[in-house]
Amino acid sequence: MDYLKELxxxxxxxxxxxxxxxRLEAKALGNEKEIKRMWTQRKEDLEQAQTARDETNKMLAEMRTDIKMILKHSSSNSGGNP
Known part of the structure; x- marks a missing residue:
């Protein structure tokens, strides 16, 4: 009887x-999925940030071109007249 209790x-x-x-293995698998999801989200965030920077750079380049054109136009119109 004691043997059975011990067994x-x-x-x-x-x-x-x-x-x-x-349970530990299930938690590890869940963590692995979450890490993969976070890496995917990070990649998407980086791509969106790059796109936003590219658009901003394009807009700034256009503004710079416009400003140069305005300055050139205003300096040629003044032609020494005060």
Whole structure:
């Protein structure tokens, strides 16, 4: 009878250990999926930021060209007249 109690205690501990391992593995897999999702989100964010920078640079280049044209036009119109 004592042998059976000890065997059940060992079996219960072993079963609890296996359940803990399965839960740990499930948590690790969940973390792996979350990390992959975060890397994908980071990649998308970087692409959006690059697109926004490109658009801003294009707009600034257009503004610079317009300003140069205005300055050139105003300096040629003044032609020494105060």
């Amino acid at each position: 059940l205690a060992i079996g219960g501990a072993f079963t609890a250990f296996l359940v803990w391992l399965v």
